[in-house]
Amino acid sequence: MAVRCLIVDDNHDFLRAAQHLLEREGITVVGVASTAAQAYRSCTELKPDVALVDIDLGGENGFDIARQLAGQGAAEPPRVILISAYSGDDFADMIADSPAVSFLPKAGLSGAAIRGVLDRPGGAA
Helix, strand or coil, X not given: CCEEEEEECCCHHHHHHHHHHHHHCCEEEEEEECCHHHHHHHHHXXXXXXXXXXXXXXXXXXXXXXXXXXXXXXXXXXXXXXXXXXXXXXXXXXXXXXXXXXXXXXXXXXXXXXXXXXXXXXXXX
């Protein structure tokens, strides 16, 4: 299955590196966004299967963005995977309370990791 991905992060170097890595590993990166408004607009227009959302977007909160994307009213909203340079243990309760299907550390981000999340019960389309 081809996976269409949107990456939401305010670090432009990370966006470029993640896009290059994921595309090399067979994930189609349909767009990138640095703000909640861009993320919402991109999801509406591009209809990705999955949105990788950084927990800490400077002045914006990735958990709020995850809720907005998951509840945007689309017939099939993207599955949200939260990402961070920090350990998921630091945010465990907030991740569990979010609509995200999973958390991946940025250091562990890969096409295989994304597919693994989406292939788990509750993560697949």
